Amino acid sequence: MYNSRMKIREIKAKTILHRTKIPGMDFSINPYIGCQHGCIYCYASYMGERFGHRERWGSFVDVKVNAAEILRKRIERMRKRQGTIAIGVSTDPYQPVERKYRITRAILEVLRETDFRISLLTKSPLVLDDFHLISSFGSRFHLGVSISVLSPEPKRFLEPAAPDPILRLKALAEFNSTQVETFVFFSPLIPGFSDQEGELELIFRTIREFGINRVLVDRMSLYSNVMRNFAEKLRRFYPRKYKSLMEYRKNKRAYLREIKGKIISLSRKFTLPTEFTF
Numbered sequence: 001m002y003n004s005r006m007k008i009r010e011i012k013a014k015t016i017l018h019r020t021k022i023p024g025m026d027f028s029i030n031p032y033i034g035c036q037h038g039c040i041y042c043y044a045s046y047m048g049e050r051f052g053h054r055e056r057w058g059s060f061v062d063v064k065v066n067a068a069e070i071l072r073k074r075i076e077r078m079r080k081r082q083g084t085i086a087i088g089v090s091t092d093p094y095q096p097v098e099r100k101y102r103i104t105r106a107i108l109e110v111l112r113e114t115d116f117r118i119s120l121l122t123k124s125p126l127v128l129d130d131f132h133l134i135s136s137f138g139s140r141f142h143l144g145v146s147i148s149v150l151s152p153e154p155k156r157f158l159e160p161a162a163p164d165p166i167l168r169l170k171a172l173a174e175f176n177s178t179q180v181e182t183f184v185f186f187s188p189l190i191p192g193f194s195d196q197e198g199e200l201e202l203i204f205r206t207i208r209e210f211g212i213n214r215v216l217v218d219r220m221s222l223y224s225n226v227m228r229n230f231a232e233k234l235r236r237f238y239p240r241k242y243k244s245l246m247e248y249r250k251n252k253r254a255y256l257r258e259i260k261g262k263i264i265s266l267s268r269k270f271t272l273p274t275e276f277t278f
C-alpha cells in the first residue's frame with residue numbers, strides 16, 4: 001500500500017554487507033533504510049536519525065538502488081565466502097516499495113550463486129512473489145515471519161501499516177512443501193499485549209493450524225528510541241498497559257521467567273517446538 005505522504009528516495013549505498021554481532025549471524029544486509037510498516041515499537045527507528053531523517057518512522061524509505069551491484073563486487077573480493085547473512089534486521093525487505101524496486105530480489109539473485117546461509121525476516125506476504133527464487137536455496141534459507149499479536153485491535157494500534165498477521169502466517173505456510181527452513185519469530189513479546197492469556201493461546205493455536213513447526217521467541221528491548229515512541233503512545237492511549245510496560249522495565253528477569261513458563265506450557269500443549277533468545 002503506497003501512502004501519498006511517504007517520502008521515497010533513491011540512494012547509492014557505499015556498503016551493503018555488514019559484519020554483525022547478532023548471535024548465529026555473521027553479516028547483515030538491509031536493502032532499504034526506513035520501513036513503511038512503521039510499527040510503533042520498532043527498535044530500528046534509530047536508523048532514521050542515523051541517516052539524517054527528521055520524518056516520522058514509517059513515513060520515509062531510502063532505496064539502495066545499487067545494492068545488488070555492490071554486493072556482487074564485495075563478494076568477489078572476499079576470500080571466504082561462507083557464513084550466515086541476516087536480511088531484514090533494520091527494515092522489512094518485503095515492505096510495499098519492494099514491489100516497485102525489487103532490491104531484495106536482486107540481492108537474493110546474487111546470493112543464490114554463493115554458499116552463504118540466509119536468514120530473512122519479514123511481515124509481508126509479498127515474499128510469495130519470490131517463492132521460486134527462495135525455494136531454490138533449499139535448506140540454507142531460513143525464512144521467518146514476525147508476529148507480536150494476532151488480534152485485530154492491538155494489531156491496528158501497534159502495527160497500523162503492516163499486513164494482517166494471518167496473511168503473514170499463510171504466506172509462510174506456503175513454504176511448508178519446500179526445503180526452506182521456516183519459523184515464526186514471536187517478537188517482540190510486548191508486555192500488556194502479546195502476553196495476555198487469550199492472545200498467547202490464540203497465537204500458538206493458529207501457528208499450529210498453519211502447520212508451521214518452529215517458533216523463536218524474543219523479548220522486547222527498551223532502547224531509548226523505543227521508550228520515546230512507544231511508551232509515550234501507551235501512556236496516552238493505554239495507561240494500564242503503560243503500567244505493565246513499566247513493571248517489565250523494573251523487573252525484567254521475573255517477568256521473563258514467568259512468561260517463559262507460560263509459553264513452554266503452550267508449546268507442549270500444541271506440540272510446537274519453541275526456542276527463546278532469552
Ligand code: SF4
Nearest residue numbers: 035037038039042091
Ligand atoms: S516491519 Fe520490522 S522493521 Fe519494519 S517497522 Fe515493523 S518492526 Fe520495524
